[in-house]
Amino acid sequence: MTTVVLDTNALMMPVECGVRVFEELDRVVVGAEPVTPAAVVDELERLSESNGAEGTAASVGLDLAGRCRVVETTASYADDAVVELAETGADGGQRHVVTNDRPLATRLRERGVRVIGLRGENTLAVTEP
Template sequence: MKVIIDTNALMIPVQFNVDIFEELRRLGYDIHLVPTAVINELNILIKNLKGSDRTAAKVARAMIDRCEIIQADGHADDVILNLATDLAASVLTNDIGLRKRLEKRDIPVICLRQKNRLEILP
């Protein structure tokens, strides 16, 4: 199954010490997609953040090597919403605003639960 990974989700391993790729495998997701809009967002965060948040963004940028990159630029949330619809993919995100938009379109959402595991929202 396909999953699109949002910027904040790529930062989960550093911020919460959760292996998102192992958790996604456990949930049955074996195709990990990252749009270029997310990569652009990470590059901006690396430039602008400091301390542990900057480290999390740098690690997230390095983890993209484990994903399939999709050429799709623009506002990351809009790009993710459109790609999820077009590709019939789920989305891994902790962004509440994006989650609500995805749920309105009946797109499966995966998020961090209890700061230690990923879960597919009903």
């Protein structure tokens, strides 16, 4: 199994981009085990309290986070927690992160992490570091 870390905006993609994240993840990474840092869950909880589209997307993301193994990290900021998990490999195997956040994707690729991001309207693709 390959551990794949999902960040906040990855879990909000179904509402914001119309992406069926877990179906796409199964398509691009065979045997993916989705994980997310506790800091991402905390961020989704905060965002879900707001009104409007962002609050709705965060609420859906929070529900989807229930399909992931939630992992504690030393970082409290969500992006730093994602990087920490990606750098440790979460399981010692291949490192993948699902994100549509360009600055975070750049940080990850600089560290040798495969980034899975939005390609086209509603599909995901892997970018090698």
